[in-house]
Amino acid sequence: MKKDITPPEVKDVAVAVIKELNDLGENEWNAYLINMRTNDIEGVLVSSQGYGVYNEEEVKTSTLRHFLDVVPKKDFKKIEPIVETVFGLNNEFWVSFFENKIMYDKKYIFLPETIKEENFVLIPYINKKGVMIK
Numbered sequence: 386m387k388k389d390i391t392p393p394e395v396k397d398v399a400v401a402v403i404k405e406l407n408d409l410g411e412n413e414w415n416a417y418l419i420n421m422r423t424n425d426i427e428g429v430l431v432s433s434q435g436y437g438v439y440n441e442e443e444v445k446t447s448t449l450r451h452f453l454d455v456v457p458k459k460d461f462k463k464i465e466p467i468v469e470t471v472f473g474l475n476n477e478f479w480v481s482f483f484e485n486k487i488m489y490d491k492k493y494i495f496l497p498e499t500i501k502e503e504n505f506v507l508i509p510y511i512n513k514k515g516v517m518i519k
Contacts, residue, residue: 392488392489392490393487393489395480395489395490395491396422397420397421397519398420398421398422398426398480398482398489398491399418399419399421399509399517399518399519400416400417400418400478400480400493400495400517400518401416401461401508401511401515401516401517401518402414402415402416402417402467402476402500402515402516402517403415403417403508403513403514403515404502404515405513413466414466414467414468414500415463415464415465415466416463416464416466416467416478417461417462417463417464417508417511417515418431418453418456418461418462418478418480419460419461419508419510419511419517420456420457420458420459420460420461421459421509421510422459422484423458423459424458424484424485425455425456425457425458425484426455426456426482426483426484426489427454427455427482427484428454428481428482428483429452429453429454429455429456429462429480429481429482430450430452430453430480430481430482431464431478431479431480431481432448432451432477432478432479433448433449433450433451433464433465433476433477433478433479434446434447434448434449434476434477435471435474435475435476436474436475436477437474437475437497439473439474446474449465451464456482459510460510461510461511464478467500472497472498472500472501473498474497475494475495475496475497476494476495476500477492477493477494477495478492478493478494479492479493480492480493493518494518495516495518499516500516501516502514504516
């Protein structure tokens, strides 16, 4: 039965991690959801967690859940701040949303040590540099 279900493919939705200055003028990293689609996406849920090996031990961060409600077409919303200490882990963002009453979902995984300035690209709609997965 499960093999008979073919979920629709997620296109034109991305997760980006961007290094920014906060209100105190200090660097901080933030994760964003970017909707590059031609329609709004609704009922947006994002689950995030980090996992992997640190100092030769298996570690797993807390799972955080965010309800972003609606992300307008050709726009973005901030998911959460992210600390540099977890960049050595897999950082997973599981995104679920509805568009035209159809449910979509996709996992975006930033592999260990990929969130760094040498991998920066210009992030659409935000117009800042960061690391992005589509």
